[in-house]
Amino acid sequence: MSGSSPGRPAEVTDWLEHPSDDFFGSTGVPPCAVPVKPLKGSSGRGRGQKQKDLSPVPENSKAKAPPRKRAKPCAVDLPRATSRQNRSRAQDELPWVERYKPETQNDLAVQKKKIEEVETWLKTHIFQRQTKQGGSVLLLTGPPGCGKTATLQILAKDLGLQVQEWTNPLSLDFTKEDLRSMFDHDSNFHTFPSQAQAALFQDFLLRANKYNKLQMLGESSENDKKLILIEDIPNQFYREPGSLHDILRRFVRTSRCPLVFIISDNFSGDSSQRSLFPTEIVEELCIFNISFKPVAQTNMMKVLNRIAAAEASMNREKNYTLDRTSLELLCRGCSGDIRSAINSLQFSSMKDWSLEKEFWSKKKKSSTIKYEEAGVSKVQKKSRHDTSEDQEIQAIGGKDASIFLFHALGKIIYCKREAVSEAESPQLPGHLSKHHRDTLLIQPEGIVEKSHKSGSIFNLYLHQNYVDFFSDIDDVVRASEYLSTADVLCSNWSTRLVMENYSASVATRGVIHSNTSRAFAHQQGGMGFRPLHKPQWFLISKKYQENCLAAKSLFSSFCLPPECLQTELLPYLAMLTNPMRNQAQIAFIQDVGRLPLKRHFGRLKLEALGDKDPGVPELFCCDGDGADGDPEGLPLPSSQSSGSDLPGSQPQPIAAQAILEEEELKIEEYDSD
Numbered sequence: 001m002s003g004s005s006p007g008r009p010a011e012v013t014d015w016l017e018h019p020s021d022d023f024f025g026s027t028g029v030p031p032c033a034v035p036v037k038p039l040k041g042s043s044g045r046g047r048g049q050k051q052k053d054l055s056p057v058p059e060n061s062k063a064k065a066p067p068r069k070r071a072k073p074c075a076v077d078l079p080r081a082t083s084r085q086n087r088s089r090a091q092d093e094l095p096w097v098e099r100y101k102p103e104t105q106n107d108l109a110v111q112k113k114k115i116e117e118v119e120t121w122l123k124t125h126i127f128q129r130q131t132k133q134g135g136s137v138l139l140l141t142g143p144p145g146c147g148k149t150a151t152l153q154i155l156a157k158d159l160g161l162q163v164q165e166w167t168n169p170l171s172l173d174f175t176k177e178d179l180r181s182m183f184d185h186d187s188n189f190h191t192f193p194s195q196a197q198a199a200l201f202q203d204f205l206l207r208a209n210k211y212n213k214l215q216m217l218g219e220s221s222e223n224d225k226k227l228i229l230i231e232d233i234p235n236q237f238y239r240e241p242g243s244l245h246d247i248l249r250r251f252v253r254t255s256r257c258p259l260v261f262i263i264s265d266n267f268s269g270d271s272s273q274r275s276l277f278p279t280e281i282v283e284e285l286c287i288f289n290i291s292f293k294p295v296a297q298t299n300m301m302k303v304l305n306r307i308a309a310a311e312a313s314m315n316r317e318k319n320y321t322l323d324r325t326s327l328e329l330l331c332r333g334c335s336g337d338i339r340s341a342i343n344s345l346q347f348s349s350m351k352d353w354s355l356e357k358e359f360w361s362k363k364k365k366s367s368t369i370k371y372e373e374a375g376v377s378k379v380q381k382k383s384r385h386d387t388s389e390d391q392e393i394q395a396i397g398g399k400d401a402s403i404f405l406f407h408a409l410g411k412i413i414y415c416k417r418e419a420v421s422e423a424e425s426p427q428l429p430g431h432l433s434k435h436h437r438d439t440l441l442i443q444p445e446g447i448v449e450k451s452h453k454s455g456s457i458f459n460l461y462l463h464q465n466y467v468d469f470f471s472d473i474d475d476v477v478r479a480s481e482y483l484s485t486a487d488v489l490c491s492n493w494s495t496r497l498v499m500e501n502y503s504a505s506v507a508t509r510g511v512i513h514s515n516t517s518r519a520f521a522h523q524q525g526g527m528g529f530r531p532l533h534k535p536q537w538f539l540i541s542k543k544y545q546e547n548c549l550a551a552k553s554l555f556s557s558f559c560l561p562p563e564c565l566q567t568e569l570l571p572y573l574a575m576l577t578n579p580m581r582n583q584a585q586i587a588f589i590q591d592v593g594r595l596p597l598k599r600h601f602g603r604l605k606l607e608a609l610g611d612k613d614p615g616v617p618e619l620f621c622c623d624g625d626g627a628d629g630d631p632e633g634l635p636l637p638s639s640q641s642s643g644s645d646l647p648g649s650q651p652q653p654i655a656a657q658a659i660l661e662e663e664e665l666k667i668e669e670y671d672s673d
């Protein structure tokens with residue numbers, strides 16, 4: 001270790017001579033890790049690094065050189081029996097999701113239709129590529145743990161495709177200058193090289209698209225078909241989706257192999273799919289979207305049964321075998337996430353987990369006793385599980401059971417009920433018999449909570465949509481009264497946060513109870529699917545706020561509050577004939593001060609609510625700190641532009657110019673002094 005041997009490469013000598021170089025002071029090559037996960041089969045190293053590795057290293061210096069990576073334990077060096085034991089121990093220690101991972105399409109707990117859709121797309125875009133025009137980008141979406149990745153991996157294996165996957169670098173190859181400026185007090189970390197992430201990604205995509213993997217000794221060269229998989233999306237693209245779009249445009253022009261993105265749905269409202277792949281880009285680049293559903297309970301049960309049986313036959317002394325009721329409870333607690341279900345199964349089967357054991361045995365006892373006592377039918381048993389027990393199971397190892405607003409609204413509006421016998425439920429006195437309903441199978445407050453929307457936003461959606469599901473005008477009147485009450489409960493901003501929950505409860509239960517056409521289980525069929533829409537309130541409120549600001553600034557000399565300006569002064573000014581001083585004022589008077597009696601005043605067009613819509617329209621998604629927002633978190637307009645940024649789908653406010661051209665304007669001068 002004393003000196004450098006004559007044949008030793010410079011990098012080794014440097015390392016030995018400056019072992020404790022300080023972080024910023026050294027002059028060597030940056031010590032960071034290789035940023036991009038190597039393409040399978042390629043060397044996976046940067047150009048410079050590759051050159052260094054290729055330089056001849058003498059035997060003796062090799063021994064002294066610091067290892068670049070920790071050497072993997074090599075099975076070949078060990079006696080055979082030990083290596084077999086190790087392997088089976090390693091297999092034992094694997095989490096069950098890994099140990100029982102699906103090997104064939106039949107093992108997959110995913111809907112067959114979805115597997116076929118992905119397979120057909122892959123075949124079309126890989127094997128019939130010559131005839132295909134345009135880019136080949138596939139977007140797989142769906143809730144976490146529904147088997148998107150597992151499906152793609154199995155199909156790739158079956159079709160003999162190599163998968164080249166991008167993994168976000170853990171650390172980037174910073175130069176010392178980068179580091180120095182990053183940690184500089186004045187820099188506020190602004191110089192963090194996030195741009196480099198996008199550049200690395202682009203570089204990866206270009207290389208993966210252009211080059212085949214290196215052919216290893218013994219590998220056949222017959223199949224060089226491949227796909228590029230992106231599951232780990234660089235953070236930079238969430239901040240600047242435009243940079244991803246540019247890279248994709250370039251990729252699509254030169255693409256030789258398909259590109260597959262896997263994105264999991266999230267329920268928090270900041271839909272990554274929507275921001276990364278807006279409709280314009282999907283259309284422009286012909287991106288094909290296949291949306292997976294949560295794993296069905298029957299499929300989930302099959303997988304859990306299979307695993308439980310396999311474990312029971314192998315590891316009786318270590319694990320409990322859960323019975324069918326426990327497995328069913330487990331399935332329901334996992335909201336269609338097979339990964340979470342298998343993990344929960346593993347934990348709850350372990351004998352060491354005494355608490356879990358207690359839980360399961362209690363669970364089992366209580367459910368058996370309950371049903372035995374009640375003597376209820378199997379169907380009834382199932383539906384009751386859905387309500388009360390689901391909530392209990394969520395608390396223990398269960399998965400967050402969020403639902404999209406679309407489904408939450410559907411549950412309230414369609415309000416499933418179950419017929420109960422007179423013996424089971426107490427009867428109402430005669431004078432209240434009109435309020436008798438079958439038992440509700442949902443818990444409205446729970447549904448609102450799972451939708452992750454505030455009570456007032458949920459009420460807005462309900463208000464917009466409930467009428468289509470009613471058939472009696474008296475019912476509509478009652479429901480609207482409940483909605484008005486709910487509105488009043490939220491009207492005081494200082495108590496709004498607390499009252500919102502009560503308000504949502506009044507609104508949802510009020511609407512459900514008022515709808516006599518869905519009061520009994522036997523009436524529930526035949527409604528069919530009806531689309532849901534976004535509240536018009538968002539646009540109207542935005543327009544109102546803008547008008548208030550515009551009125552205040554254009555007619556400030558009148559010193560009147562905006563409501564008074566718009567409802568009293570402007571209608572009066574609109575009737576005078578002398579022109580006002582400026583065009584903006586005239587336009588505003590025409591827009592706000594006159595009801596457009598002559599022209600056709602179209603209602604705002606309704607915007608459909610998609611099944612994965614986050615619920616708050618883009619026009620209200622503020623990315624700042626919300627400093628200029630109102631107490632509900634909805635931003636106030638920042639300019640006076642009246643209606644200029646209403647979406648194209650909406651009727652635009654009457655343009656002053658058009659009015660001036662079409663009608664003879666008579667506006668009198670009005671002196672405010």
Ligand SMILES: Nc1ncnc2c1ncn2[C@@H]1O[C@H](COP(=O)(O)OP(=O)(O)OP(=O)(O)O)[C@@H](O)[C@H]1O
Nearest residue numbers: 101102107108109144145146147148149150264339
């Ligand atoms: N029968 C099965 N079908 C599907 N996946 C299974 C099955 N059995 C075990 N698994 C395991 O469950 C996990 C499913 O996760 P997968 O990564 O495919 O989900 P995903 O939809 O891509 O979600 P995420 O985006 O959260 O990764 C995998 O680890 C897979 O090996």
